[in-house]
Amino acid sequence: MIINxxxxxGLGNDFMVIDAINQTPNLNVALIKQWADRxxxxxxxxxxxxxxxxSSQAEFLYRIYNADGSEVEQxxxxxxxxxxYVTEKGLTSSKVIPVETSSGLIKLNVLDDGLVEVDMxxxxxxxxxxxxxxxxxxxxxxxxxxxASLNIGAVSMGNPHAVLKVDDVDSAPVERLGxxxxxxxxxxxxxxxxxxxxxxxxxxxxxVYERGAGETLAxxxxxxxxxxxxxxxxxxxxxxxxxxxxxxxxxxxxxxxxPVLMTGSATTVFEGQIEQ
Numbered sequence: 001m002i003i004n005x006x007x008x009x010g011l012g013n014d015f016m017v018i019d020a021i022n023q024t025p026n027l028n029v030a031l032i033k034q035w036a037d038r039x040x041x042x043x044x045x046x047x048x049x050x051x052x053x054x055s056s057q058a059e060f061l062y063r064i065y066n067a068d069g070s071e072v073e074q075x076x077x078x079x080x081x082x083x084x085y086v087t088e089k090g091l092t093s094s095k096v097i098p099v100e101t102s103s104g105l106i107k108l109n110v111l112d113d114g115l116v117e118v119d120m121x122x123x124x125x126x127x128x129x130x131x132x133x134x135x136x137x138x139x140x141x142x143x144x145x146x147x148a149s150l151n152i153g154a155v156s157m158g159n160p161h162a163v164l165k166v167d168d169v170d171s172a173p174v175e176r177l178g179x180x181x182x183x184x185x186x187x188x189x190x191x192x193x194x195x196x197x198x199x200x201x202x203x204x205x206x207x208v209y210e211r212g213a214g215e216t217l218a219x220x221x222x223x224x225x226x227x228x229x230x231x232x233x234x235x236x237x238x239x240x241x242x243x244x245x246x247x248x249x250x251x252x253x254x255x256x257x258x259p260v261l262m263t264g265s266a267t268t269v270f271e272g273q274i275e276q
Contacts, residue, residue, distance in 0.1 A: 001026075001276045006085060007042065007269040010077030012217030012246025014269070016044045017085050020051045020063075025276060029069030035274065036067035042274065045213050048078050050086060058100035059092055066212030073103040074158030076220020080116035080266035083108035088268065103158035111263075120221070120260040123155050123228045123253070130160040133186040139232040145180050152181075153229030157260065159211070160191045161225035165235075169197040169205040178209025192219065194226045201237045204230065206244055217246030224260045227251040 003025050006017045016035060018025055027047075035041045044067065051061040062082050064075045082099065086092050087110050097108040107119040127134040132154050134141055143150045143162070153163040162181055166172040172195040181193045193209040208222035209215050223242040230236035231253060239252045249264040 002273050003276050004271070004273055005042070006271050007044070008081040008085065008267060009246075009269060010080050010218060010220065010266050011244055011249070011264060013046075013077040013219060014044050015046050015048050015078050015081050016042050017048045017081060018050065019089065019091070020049045021091070025049075027065070031276070032065050032069040033067070042272070045210070045216050046072075046075055046078055048075070048082055048085075050082065050091065053100050055100045055105070057105055058098045059094065060086060060097070061100045062106075063102070066210075068212045070212045071102075072159055072212065074101055074106075074120075074221050076118060076120060076157070076222075076224060076262050077218055077264070077266075079106060079108060079118045079120075079220065080264055083110050083116045083118070084266040084268065101158060106158075114265070115263055116266050117261055117263045118220070120157055120224050120262055122257070122259055123157060123225070125155055127154065130154060130156050130191070131188055132160065132191070133188070139229075143181070143184065143186065145177060145184065150177075150181075153225075153233060155225045155228050157221040157224045157228075159221055160187060160189065161194055161222055161229075162187070162191045163194045163196055163226050163229040166195050166197055169195055169207050172197075172207060174207050174209055174215055178215060182209060182211055192222055192225075194219070194222045196226045196230065198230065198235050201235065202239065203241045203243070204236070206242050208244075218244040218249070220249065220262055220264070223249045223251055224253075224262055228253050228260060231255070
């Protein structure tokens with residue numbers, strides 16, 4: 001079977017996008033790993049599937065698979081690419097697109113300047129929802145890692161994030177601490193790990209070690225989580241520019257009861273076909 005796909009990226013966080021409405025890929029972990037391989041396959045951080053919505057409130061179902069074949073709940077950079085994909089392929093004529101994910105409904109707004117604003121919904125702080133082992137909700141938690149005690153924020157943006165403030169993001173021990181925090185026993189389903197440097201209340205630099213993918217050039221949900229955690233901890237304003245290795249995102253959060261809004265680019269790289 002020949003599968004048509006599109007290669008896209010959001011700030012260098014790259015994706016293989018498949019229309020699973022008009023074709024029926026038969027996926028498994030081994031196949032996803034093969035396609036994700038950057039030497040022997042197509043190469044990507046995540047595989048995105050466009051499927052028919054199950055809910056009457058949504059136009060599409062958005063599914064995400066990491067390069068290791070594991071399915072995850074949410075991907076912000078992927079959501080922007082998803083919006084551009086369904087628009088460019090003529091699958092919708094809507095400018096505001098309600099999309100169903102495994103963690104709930106999100107809204108994608110395709111702007112006139114080519115950018116995409118994503119209503120990422122409400123951040124979740126309840127430890128059981130991440131899941132994270134903690135007795136009560138707090139803005140900061142102590143976490144013992146490799147003999148050191150680290151202070152992290154913990155928040156879900158549809159997927160779990162731990163946020164660690166660092167003095168210099170360029171020299172931060174991402175490769176050493178990222179895997180240790182990702183697989184920490186207090187995060188039974190693993191966690192994405194953000195390393196955040198606060199430049200001023202309206203600007204941060206960020207690196208993210210993503211669950212199941214390693215460090216990526218950009219992570220949309222990670223940017224949202226970092227800003228939310230920074231606002232909670234008294235470091236940031238309501239609107240923040242997030243500088244990542246792949247480019248910048250604008251994150252806006254007006255506080256409790258308000259959704260997190262993420263605005264950024266989404267780019268098509270090439271179209272292709274692959275035999276399944």
